[in-house]
Amino acid sequence: MTRSPKRSPQRSPKRSPKGEAPREEPRTEPREKSPKRRRVVEPSRLAARDVLAEAVAGMLQRPGRSVLTALGTVLGVGTFVAILGLTATTSSQIDSRFNVLTATEVTVEDVARDQNEFADPAFPADADARIERLGGVEDAGVYWNVRLAPGTAVRSAPVGDGTGSERIDVVAASPGALRAAEPTLAQGRLYDEFASGSAQPVAVLGKAVADRLGITTLETSPAVFIGDEPFTVAGIIDDVKRRADVLMSVTVPRTTAEKLWGPPQQGDAKMLITTATGAAAQIAREAPVALRPDHPEYLKAVPPPDPRTLRAGVTDDLDQLFLLLAAVSLVIGAVGIANTTLVAVLERTGEIGLRRALGARGRHITVQFLTESGALGTMGGLVGTALGVSTVIAVALVRDWTPVMHTGTVVAAPAVGLVTGVVAGLYPAWRASRIEPAEALRR
Amino acid sequence: MSGTGETGRAAEPAGTGDQDVPVIEFRGVSLTYPGPPPVAALRPCELTVHRGEFITVVGPSGSGKSTFLNVAGLLDAPTGGTYLLDGIDTAALRDGERTALRGRRIGFVFQSFHLLPHRSATENVTLSMVYSAVPRAERRARARTALERVGLGHRADALPGRLSGGERQRVAIARALAGRPSLLLCDEPTGNLDSDNAGSVLDLLGELHASGMTIVVITHDAEVAERGQRTVTIRDGILSEPSREARA
Numbered sequence: 001m002t003r004s005p006k007r008s009p010q011r012s013p014k015r016s017p018k019g020e021a022p023r024e025e026p027r028t029e030p031r032e033k034s035p036k037r038r039r040v041v042e043p044s045r046l047a048a049r050d051v052l053a054e055a056v057a058g059m060l061q062r063p064g065r066s067v068l069t070a071l072g073t074v075l076g077v078g079t080f081v082a083i084l085g086l087t088a089t090t091s092s093q094i095d096s097r098f099n100v101l102t103a104t105e106v107t108v109e110d111v112a113r114d115q116n117e118f119a120d121p122a123f124p125a126d127a128d129a130r131i132e133r134l135g136g137v138e139d140a141g142v143y144w145n146v147r148l149a150p151g152t153a154v155r156s157a158p159v160g161d162g163t164g165s166e167r168i169d170v171v172a173a174s175p176g177a178l179r180a181a182e183p184t185l186a187q188g189r190l191y192d193e194f195a196s197g198s199a200q201p202v203a204v205l206g207k208a209v210a211d212r213l214g215i216t217t218l219e220t221s222p223a224v225f226i227g228d229e230p231f232t233v234a235g236i237i238d239d240v241k242r243r244a245d246v247l248m249s250v251t252v253p254r255t256t257a258e259k260l261w262g263p264p265q266q267g268d269a270k271m272l273i274t275t276a277t278g279a280a281a282q283i284a285r286e287a288p289v290a291l292r293p294d295h296p297e298y299l300k301a302v303p304p305p306d307p308r309t310l311r312a313g314v315t316d317d318l319d320q321l322f323l324l325l326a327a328v329s330l331v332i333g334a335v336g337i338a339n340t341t342l343v344a345v346l347e348r349t350g351e352i353g354l355r356r357a358l359g360a361r362g363r364h365i366t367v368q369f370l371t372e373s374g375a376l377g378t379m380g381g382l383v384g385t386a387l388g389v390s391t392v393i394a395v396a397l398v399r400d401w402t403p404v405m406h407t408g409t410v411v412a413a414p415a416v417g418l419v420t421g422v423v424a425g426l427y428p429a430w431r432a433s434r435i436e437p438a439e440a441l442r443r
Numbered sequence: 444m445s446g447t448g449e450t451g452r453a454a455e456p457a458g459t460g461d462q463d464v465p466v467i468e469f470r471g472v473s474l475t476y477p478g479p480p481p482v483a484a485l486r487p488c489e490l491t492v493h494r495g496e497f498i499t500v501v502g503p504s505g506s507g508k509s510t511f512l513n514v515a516g517l518l519d520a521p522t523g524g525t526y527l528l529d530g531i532d533t534a535a536l537r538d539g540e541r542t543a544l545r546g547r548r549i550g551f552v553f554q555s556f557h558l559l560p561h562r563s564a565t566e567n568v569t570l571s572m573v574y575s576a577v578p579r580a581e582r583r584a585r586a587r588t589a590l591e592r593v594g595l596g597h598r599a600d601a602l603p604g605r606l607s608g609g610e611r612q613r614v615a616i617a618r619a620l621a622g623r624p625s626l627l628l629c630d631e632p633t634g635n636l637d638s639d640n641a642g643s644v645l646d647l648l649g650e651l652h653a654s655g656m657t658i659v660v661i662t663h664d665a666e667v668a669e670r671g672q673r674t675v676t677i678r679d680g681i682l683s684e685p686s687r688e689a690r691a
């Protein structure tokens with residue numbers, strides 16, 4: 001049989017529309033109808049599940065390469081998680097220390113001389129009592145370093161040179177100031193309001209000072225001499241939670257010090273107030289008025305720092321540097337994925353041609369390669385997250401900290417990997433979709 | 444989804460249940476590669492292939508055989524003339540529609556097989572159904588049937604690397620068949636095979652023809668060309684059909 005339809009003039013329907021109208025009627029008609037006709041053929045589809053299956057298969061067919069490709073993302077995401085986790089862990093560490101001590105501490109300074117150069121020392125004699133009346137105050141007291149005349153030394157005997165040349169500081173402190181330091185006594189006791197009120201010559205020694213003065217026991221009622229003045233040693237302090245200077249000093253009642261050596265020099269005196277949790281800021285506002293209703297401006301109360309600004313200060317600096325490094329690793333990871341995906345696209349040109357021949361549209365090819373690079377990124381992100389979390393836990397264990405991670409970090413980290421992978425895949429996937437099937441199959 | 448089976452297809456507007464509608468109808472189809480310089484790889488030509496025919500296209504290297512296949516397989520759009528596939532005017536189709544038509548109506552068999560090396564025979568065959576919305580559950584069953592049809596039921600789980608050349612080509616044919624095309628387009632299907640393997644592939648094509656498949660085989664081998672009911676010759680882009688008595 002031979003079928004030879006009548007020969008028709010050559011025409012190029014698409015590329016030279018200016019060519020004269022075709023003489024070939026039967027075809028013109030259906031073609032003009034074409035805009036109305038719907039769906040000559042069911043469109044190609046690619047189900048989400050198939051996309052995933054193809055991507056995983058593509059990743060697994062070169063497992064070694066996939067692992068190496070994902071390495072950059074692993075490092076980037078891992079660093080990111082480790083830094084954020086360590087920051088969260090250390091700042092929670094700071095927070096807890098902060099809560100115990102710093103948040104319950106107010107210091108009041110004497111700034112009278114800045115206001116009025118003829119002003120007397122700002123703290124009144126009944127300063128402790130005035131402050132202890134405020135709600136939320138636990139202990140409060142005035143203290144200062146006593147400026148002794150040159151040549152006045154602290155000794156354990158009235159004369160002689162038992163102490164050598166090293167100076168031992170003498171601190172004047174009201175009983176409240178001593179209690180506010182939260183001392184632990186090795187022996188004896190602190191001096192109380194009675195001893196202070198009657199300006200008795202008693203002293204409390206830091207452990208180190210007692211050792212240097214050769215005082216090992218209070219049973220013999222030992223004394224120390226400041227210059228020529230004898231002081232009975234009431235107690236030896238083993239440790240303090242605040243005002244570590246107490247450990248290195250001889251502390252005597254404020255009243256006694258004033259009687260013997262006069263009032264504090266301008267600006268020397270300070271007041272330490274310990275408060276109930278949460279009361280510090282309020283007490284800092286009230287303290288100057290309570291102490292000096294006539295001249296509150298002579299006193300400056302320093303409240304505890306805001307924990308939020310404290311944390312921000314810690315997070316800054318080094319952590320930002322590491323986060324920058326994490327970002328750099330991520331970029332390197334992205335470049336790695338982009339490179340590998342591009343190589344894969346070139347290697348798999350034949351496969352791309354085949355898929356196009358089997359009905360894949362350009363966008364199906366795009367989606368396949370994007371999913372593949374996204375899957376690589378996600379894999380890197382997941383492994384990186386695991387490594388980052390392990391690092392945080394390990395560091396916390398070694399330092400004896402409680403590991404703290406924000407859930408946001410752990411959830412976001414694999415997503416960061418996914419985004420890295422998808423962004424890295426954009427160019428290769430676009431290239432893949434542009435490959436002409438006829439060209440690709442020629443190979 | 445519908446339209447993957449023969450019945451669904453018959454329901455479509457330009458349906459092909461009708462035996463009288465030719466599978467391929469070239470009316471003055473030509474293709475000139477734009478160049479420079481422009482290459483007239485396929486001169487305006489007429490060709491009609493009816494349902495169930497087995498035709499072979501022969502010609503020397505560079506004569507335009509692959510160009511012909513690309514046009515017939517909707518991989519390249521002709522620059523002139525009209526090509527009706529199953530009665531559907533392909534020039535009126537948008538890009539996505541051409542792709543879908545290609546995927547659903549044409550089964551390709553290539554000289555170099557184009558099997559994915561890391562997928563089993565069955566997985567390679569199911570690939571032809573991924574883009575035409577065949578439900579996953581059905582794909583495997585259809586792939587098995589197709590592999591049995593080409594005599595490879597027992598090698599269904601083998602990787603292509605473990606198959607002989609002839610077996611690989613039969614997997615490729617199974618892949619083409621699983622999509623239930625109306626046309627099997629083969630470009631040098633035996634070009635990479637020794638004579639034994641080539642023989643088995645050609646026998647298979649003969650059987651498929653006997654069971655009603657429309658087949659176009661492109662070859663430069665006169666012996667292979669003999670297998671067809673009709674042989675079309677192509678030379679310097681000119682398609683001609685030596686009048687040869689094929690059947691009544």
Ligand SMILES: Nc1ncnc2c1ncn2[C@@H]1O[C@H](COP(=O)(O)OP(=O)(O)OP(=O)(O)O)[C@@H](O)[C@H]1O
Pocket residue numbers: 476477478482484502503504505506507508509510511663
């Ligand atoms: N993309 C192209 N751009 C320009 N010319 C091309 C292109 N593809 C093919 N040609 C030319 O078109 C002519 C026909 O090529 P085609 O690939 O169809 O030959 P063939 O018959 O398949 O040859 P072979 O048997 O070697 O595969 C050749 O001269 C070739 O150089």
Ligand SMILES: [Mg+2]
Pocket residue numbers: 508509510
């Ligand atoms: Mg060729």
